[in-house]
Amino acid sequence: MAAHSPTAPAPEMITVDPDADEVSCDGGGGALGHPKVWYSFDGKDSAECAYCARLFTKGK
Ligand SMILES: [Zn+2]
Structure with missing residues (x-):
């Protein structure tokens, strides 16, 4: 019923x-990392990383 797992x-x-115009993400490296990928805005x-779901938002 709950949409989110607490873990x-x-x-x-x-x-x-x-x-x-674009941003790169490697998941921060280590065990939680992933191959470096670039995303175009x-x-x-904003752009969301398909690997680690980080949301990159342009500052003001
Ligand atoms: Zn990522």
Whole structure:
């Protein structure tokens, strides 16, 4: 019934340069890391990593 498991890690929100067109993510390295990938904002204000669900948001 509950939508969220209490043991599931909350997605991180990361603020990036408002002038950035793309952002890279490697999951922070270590056991939680993943291959480095780049995401284009593509005109939007945020991009979510498909690997680790981090949400990259442009700063103001
Ligand atoms: Zn990631």
